[in-house]
Amino acid sequence: MLQTRLIADPDSRPFDMPRLVELLSQNSSRPRYAYMVLDLIAKIANPDGSAGPLVVHDGKAISIRDWLCDALVPMANSYPRRMALAARVREEMKRAGGLPADPAQADQDIESEIRARIRASGKTNVSRAVSDLVRAGILHRHYQGYRVDHHNRGAQRQAVYTLSPTARKLLLTDRARSAPPQTPRQGSLAFG
Template identity: 55%
Template structure:
């Protein structure tokens, strides 16, 4: 498999959206391209909007986003911002039941009902955060492929296109996508 950021936007978008059907980028064009190129276009659109919000001042989101007095890695920030979307998801309810059963089996569930609920919800949130990081990464890869985001990794020693060596992701919304998103506000 190849890393899509190494190839031109023309090569990436061409198979999905024929050149004669492309129009200047506006919100409907963003949605059309996401629908053509993404497995989960609505989720990818939410991620794109959050990245645009986080990158509004500098043009890039990451490697850390300031949340109050804390600096949170951008993927974790995106994941936390998207947690409310999973509140009513049946899978979340199934995870809650599974966690409760696992804690009961280990005899790690407190007898106090409120403390037990807090412990279960904490573990559920941790598990959702882990799977959410994967979902965010997948959505960003689709946004890169669609030509709306550029990604690189920043950190220990030098910036690089590939992750590893204690590098953190940095996402930059393309100027064209940023203008299209801001035109709707």
């Protein structure tokens, strides 16, 4: 496969959103999913383009991978597939003897197990999409941890994703263009 990277080439055409989509399609087997992951990372990125290792959501700090998985859960809520998973989980819990007699408690336990399984498979999908984005040169990944930052995970290190400067400029410009204009309120000062 031809490896196309996000590198400034004076002879190439300007880098814009169609070029980003083309780059994703060349480097990912699931470019739409990779774009959704990239868009979510861009939405929570700091001004320097980095996101992670923790994201504060509903007053709790969770890892960026868990946050991305939770944000993409609606993609896994296809009704027939979810019903089949619920039936499998119910049967497994019944066979193992771990299904409570109370139907409400049983439904709650089954739902909890379904969420755990969806998050586990979601982490694999997110990691694969991030690897595609790294391979394309759109995103950089390193691991930040307890003692030392490192390019490999382990030793309680968690992922930090950083948009490349070109991708950051493109995605943040696109976000600024789509945001409604802010009207100043009376008594507020704009500091530039």
